[in-house]
Amino acid sequence: MIIDIPSTTTEKINKKLVEVRETGGAVTLGRVLTLVVCTLDSENAEDVIDAANEASREHPCRVIVVARGDRSAETRLDAQIRVGGDAGASEVVVLRLHGELADHESSVVVPFLLPDTPVVAWWPDKSPPFPAQDPVGRLAIRRITDATGARDPLATIKSRLQSYTAGDTDLAWSRITYWRALLTSALDQPPYERIVSATVSGLAEEPAVDMIAGWLASRIDGPVRRVAGELRVVLERESGSVTLSRPQTGKTATLSRLGAPDSLVSLARRETRDCLAEELRRLDPDEIYHAALSGLTKVNYE
Secondary structure (H helix, E strand, O other): OHHHHHHHHHHHHHHHHHHHHHHHOOOOOOOOEEEEEEEOOOOHHHHHHHHHHHHHOOOOEEEEEEEHHHHHHHHEEEEEOOOOHHHHHOOEEEEEEHHHHHHHHHHHHHHHHOOOEEEEEEEOOOOOOOOOHOOOOOOOOOEEHHHHHOOOOHHHHHHHHHOHHHHHEEEEHHHOHHHHHHHHHOOOOOOOOOOOOOEEEEOOOOOOHHHHHHHHHHHOOOOEEEOOOOOEEEEOOEEEEEEEEEEOOOOOEEEEOOOOEEEEEEEOOHHHHHHHHHHOOOOOHHHHHHHHHHHHHHHHEE
């Protein structure tokens, strides 16, 4: 069920939420967190809401979507309340800010925060330079960004180190979870030799590939190269190499090791909703992510 409330106030929206809860049986009991989504009021906003809805099926929460509209327009707050099948396992409040109101996201968000539940902020497109210092970011214990759609993805993911505060993360990091798991598993087989060097290749403007390189640089003593080309990670050991590769648009990767037959493994590109759900599983600082950001400073780009 979707209820439109045009040209309204936060007080009227909250009253409508109570009314919907009492008449329709929608409850906020059992919500484990409040997810605040800061996005632009564009055609992509529905995709963002869908991703949050899907992630909420694993993490029941209240989703507050703050969609910034035209700052030159008349100041106005339009809202939608989504419950039931249109809201996954959540209670979704969509707030569209027009005019000067677009510069006051946190003030509009605060009245809808659930008491005694942690707040997670997600910027699916353009994010603030210092998420922890952003007015919405200050409300949250976890702050999720995504460098993938940035104008300069490499510069953006590298800038995350300078702005890092405990609780920050980026979806470019969770997109490589299965890559990290497969590479770690491959090295957990004989011969147990150290990695002397690594080469990571992929699209030049894919920050997830940069995060693989940064993670490896933070874990091994040898040099790590980042090159543009086919999607591939090559780990060099004294007795031979370990290679994990996958076609750019493929769903199956090939794991090659010296002295063993090639293995085919499922490794499709992760959807945003899956990455978001993973990040919502943990509300503590991700120290390995921080180490991978630091490792980016050691990567040799060619």
